Amino acid sequence: MIRVALDAMGGDLGPRIAFDGAVEILSRYPDVVITIYHFPNPGLELPAPHERLSLIACTDVIDGDEEIVLSLFRRRNSTLYQSLSALAQRSSDVVVTLGNTGAMVALARHILGVLRPKLYPALIRELYSNPLRCLVDLGANVHCPPSMLVGFAELGAAYIEALSDEKPRVGLLNVGVESSKGSAVIRETDRLLASKIWPDYFGYAEGTELFDGDKNVIVCDGMVGNAVLKASEGLLSFMMSKFKGVDGVSSLFETFYQTERRHGACLVGVRGNLVKGHGRSDLSAMIGAIEYGIDIARADLYSAIEARLCS
Template sequence: MIRVALDAMGGDLGPRIAFDGAIEVLSRHSDVSITIYYSPVSGVDTPAPNERLSLIPCSDVIDGDDDIVLSLFRRKDSTLYRSLEALSNGTSDVAVTLGNTGAMVALARYVLGLLRPKLYPALIRELRSNPLRCLVDLGANVHCAPSMLYGFAELGAAYVEAIADEEAKVGLLNVGVESTKGSSVIKKTDDLLSDCSWPKYLGYAEGTELFDGDKNVIVCDGMVGNAVLKASEGLLSFIMEKFKAEQGAASLLKSFYQIERRHGACLVGVRGNLVKGHGCSDVPATVGAIEYGIDIARADLCTAMQTRLCNEEIK
């Protein structure tokens, strides 16, 4: 049985989205149980609990605009903290939240701990699933030193090799592939990756290589990654809107997009399986984020990545 801890309070559209998403997931997967951490909201009815659906009321909710300050770590009855705590104490196999990204990263480091000292956690997004292509980081870290970007390459490579059982081929996102281009941070990161035996490094990558080409792990800092992701999603929405008048065109694009990538992103580098969905997720997107969490829990992603990283560290 895969046990999911679901933070119901982080989404922009309220807990009803999480409730409905959980019920839909349970109807699809007989080997899944979900524990929902929620705060009672006037006018929103909770679903009826059963042997595979549990509801745990919490007294606190971390909002999207809450700052990452010391008091955050004392808010132990918040829905986000409680869902991460369930992951930490082994009562769940994966945690899913649609909430505050900064708070999630900070609390995950605090509650779960790091896979390896000085290896900063990063958000990974699957841009395509067949063949698997990933972008890392998406916003967990904004100001990144070369050593951090090098760590993102390790995390991305370990993710690909754990999920897809294929060789990771890393590219470093840059303004061009020429050796003279890029900031000092990018050039130093290039030197670090060029000198390593693992992961396999194929050099600089341009934006045109995000969705196609030999490189299946594209590394960048969180500011760039988040901008790239949001721009790509915005372009898709724009095209779908323009194609609404064309018979079947918009639905074809939407179907392709749903098949080619997962909903949500995975926070890697912490001791647990953790999925972050879009704050604006509707029910289908929430279902997708939960099912993504189920997939990585079934693959025992965290353990597989830790084993891969430790093997490289021992060499």
């Protein structure tokens, strides 16, 4: 059985999205059990009893706009802390949350631990599923020295190896492919990656190579990655709205959105499987984020990456 710990309190639309998503997942996957961590609300109707669904009421919620301060690590009764603790205790196989990204990363490092010293956890987003290609980092780390970006390349390459038959081909996102382009940090990262035996490094990647080309691991700092991702999502939504109702075109965009992109991002580099869904997720996105979590739990992604990077 795949055991999912679901933090119900992080999304903008409230816990109902998590409740309904969990019920739908249980109807689709007979080998999945879900534990929902929620904050009791007298006006909120809980899901109907199910033999593979458990509800754990918590007394605290970490809001989306809260800053990362020391007191965060003492809030053991929050839904996010409790779901991550279940993963650390191996009573669940994956955590899925729509909550505060900074809090999730900080608590995951604190509760689960990192795979190895000085290897910073990163958020990975799949840009395309067949063949698999991904972008790393998406916002777990904003200020990134060269050594951190090299670690992102390793995490992304291990992710590709664990979840596909593809060979990792790393590219470093830059303003151009010429050797003179980019900041001092980017140029030093390029030098370090070029000197490594693994993963295979294919040089700089421009923005035009995000969704197509020979590089399937695109590396950047979290500020750039987050901006790139949200700009791409915004453009897709804009195009879908503009072509809504146009025969063929609109259905093509909808098919791409539904089948070629997993919902959410995966935090890699910690000792456990963890999916971060978008705070604005609707029901279909919530279901997609849980399905993503099920997929990485089946692949035992965390263990595969640990074996690749720490053996």
